[in-house]
Amino acid sequence: MLGRSSAIAVSTLALLVATAGGAAARSCDEGAVSSSPASTVAVAAAVGDRSPGAAQRSQPQQRRFWVSDRNYYRSDWYAGKHRKMIAYGCTRAPYYAPDPRCQKGRGFHHGIDIAMPCGTRLFAGLRGTVVRPTSPGALGSAYGADAFRLRNSRMQKDFVIGHVRKVFVQPGDRVARGTLIARASDAGAPDGCHLHFEVRPAAQGYQAAVAPTDDIGLRRVG
Numbered sequence: 544m545l546g547r548s549s550a551i552a553v554s555t556l557a558l559l560v561a562t563a564g565g566a567a568a569r570s571c572d573e574g575a576v577s578s579s580p581a582s583t584v585a586v587a588a589a590v591g592d593r594s595p596g597a598a599q600r601s602q603p604q605q606r607r608f609w610v611s612d613r614n615y616y617r618s619d620w621y622a623g624k625h626r627k628m629i630a631y632g633c634t635r636a637p638y639y640a641p642d643p644r645c646q647k648g649r650g651f652h653h654g655i656d657i658a659m660p661c662g663t664r665l666f667a668g669l670r671g672t673v674v675r676p677t678s679p680g681a682l683g684s685a686y687g688a689d690a691f692r693l694r695n696s697r698m699q700k701d702f703v704i705g706h707v708r709k710v711f712v713q714p715g716d717r718v719a720r721g722t723l724i725a726r727a728s729d730a731g732a733p734d735g736c737h738l739h740f741e742v743r744p745a746a747q748g749y750q751a752a753v754a755p756t757d758d759i760g761l762r763r764v765g
């Protein structure tokens with residue numbers, strides 16, 4: 544039977560686990576939401592809730608770069624030059640459920656994250672129509688409540704613009720290349736303001752996402 548102090552410790556642990564689980568659910572794409580590794584988080588928290596890992600999870604706004612690439616890049620999709628934060632594909636970032644495509648229990652990131660100051664201007668890098676939010680391939684809350692998709696009908700691709708708060712376009716709008724469409728934020732993001740850019744075949748879900756390399760068109764600068 545647990546004594547009073549043990550009971551308090553257990554309830555604290557439960558709170559930590561709930562908090563950590565929430566952080567996982569807020570990560571960049573639905574992959575993290577559908578199968579959040581709550582048991583893994585619970586084990587990690589039980590091992591020592593004062594470990595550096597636990598401290599990182601309890602500071603959801605802390606920005607972390609999960610790539611070794613320290614170069615800065617420009618793109619037609621955003622203003623300024625910025626660094627990659629999480630690449631497309633298997634990642635060391637802890638927000639994602641283990642994925643069978645990845646080694647060492649790592650998760651799969653369905654887009655690319657570019658770290659940038661909150662409020663950075665985001666542009667349409669290609670022409671497209673703003674997709675109605677509830678149509679097939681609808682985005683979950685992990686992308687932030689105001690995230691949206693831009694569809695290029697010629698390419699038959701949807702471009703997901705994640706973690707925005709200010710949006711300057713509406714569903715159904717036809718948007719020309721170069722149009723200001725939104726500003727970057729940390730809405731729904733556990734790790735600070737960034738653009739989550741994801742490319743999918745039109746009207747498909749995150750599982751169908753493809754490498755965004757060509758479409759984001761990063762240009763390395765000094």
Ligand SMILES: [Zn+2]
Pocket residue numbers: 571572629652654655656738739740
């Ligand atoms: Zn992301």
